[in-house]
Amino acid sequence: MSDTPWWRRAVVYEVYVRSFADSGEDGLGDVPGIRSRLPYLADLGVDALWITPWYPSPLADGGYDVAEYCDVDPRLGSLADVDALLTDAHAAGLRVLVDLVPSHTSVEHPWFTAAVRAGPGSPERALYVLREGRGADGELPPNDWISAFGGPAWTRLVEPDGRPGQWYLHTFAPEQPDLDWSTEEVRSRFDEVLRFWLDRGVDGLRVDAVPAIGKDLTLPDAGHAPGALFESSSWVDSPQWDGDWVHDVVRRWRAVVDEYPGDRVLVSEAVVAGPERTSRYVRPDEMHTTFNFDHLHCPWDAVALREVVDATRVALDPTGAPATWVLSNHDETRHVTRYGREETGVGVMGFDGNAPSDLVLGLRRARAAALLMFALPGSAYVYQGEELGLPEVTDLPEDVLQDPTWVRSGHTVRGRDGCRVPLPWSGDAPPYGNGSGEPWLPQPASWAGLTVAAQDGDPASTLTLYRTALALRRSLADLVGEDLAWDDTDPQVLSFRRGSGFRCVVNLGADPVPVDGEVLLASGPLAAGQLPPDTAVWVRA
C-alpha cells in the first residue's frame, strides 16, 4: 500500500486559527502559535492540519470574509511565518492544507470596493452578482433568496453619487458579497490564488462552501416561506445552491492542482442533500475528498449510523474516492454536548438551539464515536479540542457573541461561537496557557481539568484515548485497506471487521453486550468481558 496517496487514510486536524494557540498577549491565536504547537500535533498522531482562513479580514464572519487572498492578516502573522510553519510542519511529518474561500469576498476586498466605485455596467461590477431591484424605484430585492445567517440574501448599494442603487447578492453575511463564477475573469483570478499557495508548498486546499458557486444566475425566486432559515443540507433543486455547473469550476481547480507534484489534495466543503449528491464533488477529475456531513449530522443511533456508513461507501464507490468521517468542526455544536442531548443529531451551522445536555453521557458517547470513526476505512477529521473532550460553551455572555447569526436572527440563534472558544493548554485559570492575554472569547472556569497539561499522561483521559487510537490506527496492518464487513448483531450494536483480525464493536443499546477477543483499546472500562452502553472497543479476534 506504500504508493497509496497519503490523503486516502489521513487523519486531518482542523486548526481554527484564532482559537488554537496565541504566541503573544492579544488573546488571538496566530501562525507562530500554531508553529509552537507542532510537536503536540505530531505527538497526537495526526497526519495533516487544515488551517481555517488566516487572510486579512475585517472578521464579519470569523475570517471567511477575505479582504486579500494572497496574504496573512498582520494580527495572525506574516507570509514569512507561514513559510516557517510549512518548513517545520513538513520536518515533523505533518502536511498542511489551507482554506480557500471562493464563493464570496469581504466587502473590503479591493475587487469589491473597485466594483462599487466603478458603477453599474462596469467590468469591475461583472465580478460580482449585482442587479437592479424590483419595484418602481428598484427598492425591492431582485428575488426572494435568503442568507445562510438569516434575513434576505441581498443588500442595496449606495452608488458613488450617493443615490440608492443596485443590489448585491450575499449567500452569507452582507459583508460577504458573492462572486460571479460564470465569468472567466473570476475563474482565472482564482487559478492564480491556487498557484500562489501551491507554489508556497501547501499540501492542499480545503475549499469553502463550494455548492454556493453553483447558483442559478437567472435568479428565479426560490419560493421560500417567510422567515425560512438556510438549510442547504435539505435543499434539493434550490436555485441558490448546488447547480450542476459548479462542477465545471471544480474541474478547473483540479486541473491547476494537477500541475503540481507530490499528491496535493482538494477537499470540498459541500453540504448538500445526501451521499449521492455529495459524491458528485469527488468524481475522478474533481475534488479528491469531501467532508461527510451526513456522518456529522447523524444522531447517536446504531441504525442511522450504519445507514450513513453504508450509504457513504455505496455512493462513493463509482468515484473511487475514499470516505471521510467527521464529528465536529468550527460551525457545529461540539459533539460532547450534542450527544448528551435528547436530540443527538445536529442542525446545520449552529441552528440547533441550546437544549440542556448531560455532559457525562455526552463524553462517554463522544469517546465511543471517536473509536468508531478511527476504525472506519477512509480519512478522518479531528476538530481542535475534541481530543480533550471539550464541550460546547453554551453560556457565553451575549455581549461577546461574534457570529453574524446572532444579530441576523434577531438575537434568537446564538450561532457558532460556543465551539470556537480558545483551547486550554495548561494552568488552572484562563487563558490556560493560550498566550498571556485575555482570550477573544472567554474560557469557562470548568476547563481547568481539561487542559492538555492536565490530561497528559493520565491513562483515563480523552487525550490519551486519542493518542493511543491514532498510534494503533497507524500501526495495525488490518486498518490499511478500505474493506469493512459488518457482523450480524443486535440492531443497537455496531460491529464490523477489518483486515484479517480486527473488529470494532460499539454498543449504542441500553444493556451491556459480550465481546470476545483480545482488547486492543476501549473507550471506557469493560465489566467482566461485557461492553457497557455507549462504549466502543477494538479487539483482535
Ligand code: NOJ
Ligand atoms: C463555511 C464555513 O465553514 C463557515 O464558517 C462560513 O461561515 C461559511 N462557509 C461562509 O464562508
